[in-house]
Ligand SMILES: Nc1ncnc2c1ncn2[C@@H]1O[C@H](COP(=O)(O)OP(=O)(O)OP(=O)(O)O)[C@@H](O)[C@H]1O
């Protein structure tokens with residue numbers, strides 16, 4: 424479904440991604456883990472077109488999207504929930520969802536909004552509230568709900584559990600599993616390596632801009648190097 | 657003249673300032689830049705209307721429409737060629753470019769239309785509305801009505817329409833908007849287009865009131881409207897409207913009752929006081945600096 428080959432991304436002189444290659448197959452949950460500054464968010468931004476790789480290629484559904492503008496990728500089935508949620512704080516919950524449906528057929532929007540409200544009932548009660556006044560957990564739900572409005576085939580989540588209480592983290596991971604069960608392919612970036620490796624079919628480990636390990640979620644969860652570095656023992 | 661007449665004249669001038677200030681504030685909100693060439697787009701609008709209406713003798717409505725079309729194209733062109741390449745550059749570079757575009761437009765107008773003042777005939781047929789001993793000129797009335805209609809229409813457009821919502825999304829977070837499938841570049845173009853079309857209308861109304869046009873016609877109203885936008889809180893749509901109206905009224909009353917010569921000084925003194933008390937202007941939101 425998605426194939427990144429040999430990506431090199433720079434911020435000015437900083438070489439943030441070094442020869443990154445990774446693959447996500449239809450129906451998988453793939454996790455991307457690594458320490459702060461490893462290049463996880465940079466990888467997602469490169470895939471979604473916000474950043475450009477100097478080399479290699481990115482292929483989505485057999486189409487080379489290396490030079491496709493970010494906004495055109497939404498209708499090709501890609502949705503990216505960025506780090507820090509990035510919801511529109513001055514717009515209402517409903518307007519945020521409408522923005523998520525910017526490229527969706529108008530006739531489908533109402534049903535999709537109902538779907539999101541069913542999945543996240545707390546948003547329904549707050550639909551006319553300004554998004555900036557939502558709690559952190561509600562904002563994360565809105566960010567995910569907003570991404571679902573484009574009916575993505577590939578959903579990329581950048582640290583969806585960041586800053587949330589354990590009970591909410593569990594809730595978010597339950598939703599990830601539900602979405603996956605419903606047929607959505609997921610590329611998940613997480614600091615919470617333990618949780619991420621548990622749900623992931625496969626995972627990649629990033630270290631200073633390079634992929635240093637990859638394998639199934641299980642394999643990595645049991646690898647000594649990973650245990651030491653990310654699982655606290 | 658009575659106080660009421662002065663107030664009405666002030667509202668008329670202020671509503672034109674408000675329409676121009678909307679252009680400044682919308683562009684600032686979405687592109688985070690001060691488009692100092694905005695005032696000169698007003699002047700171009702005035703000249704286009706002049707050429708169609710006075711030189712070619714065609715109906716004034718055609719002059720207004722032509723001015724709007726030309727200014728819309730001009731606004732999009734300026735953004736595309738002067739500002740877009742600088743989207744990631746520092747704000748100082750953009751500011752200097754905007755000032756450069758402003759001089760470019762003034763000099764181009766001087767070359768094409770000459771530097772002398774030309775007599776502009778009002779686009780509104782002369783009539784007056786008399787209520788008791790109060791007489792309001794048709795132009796004043798039309799100016800207020802047109803401006804109010806523009807303000808209401810624009811507010812509804814930004815609040816309710818799909819493009820209007822996209823404009824708000826882009827002004828909040830360009831990357832997030834892009835991830836929603838919003839074409840940020842074309843949304844910015846639309847913003848310049850709307851602001852410039854409004855500037856054309858403002859230009860025609862201003863020249864009709866002042867009865868003259870020359871290449872620097874747009875400078876002072878541009879600066880005043882910019883002041884109004886800052887006064888109301890730059891980036892805020894209601895702020896631009898209230899700021900514009902207030903500025904027009906203050907300016908007119910001060911000319912009538914305090915001093916004609918000192919008026920501009922008074923207007924700017926008030927601006928300074930407002931900014932000292934409320935640095936973000938009357939309606940300005942606290943700016944969350946994001947890096
Ligand atoms: N806009 C930027 N300008 C310059 N350098 C940047 C920029 N964004 C990221 N970097 C650098 O690129 C590297 C990778 O950053 P990235 O945000 O991808 O890391 P990350 O793995 O997502 O980290 P975190 O877990 O903290 O979110 C870091 O060294 C970071 O300092």
Ligand SMILES: [Mg+2]
Nearest residue numbers: 463464465506
């Ligand atoms: Mg990150």
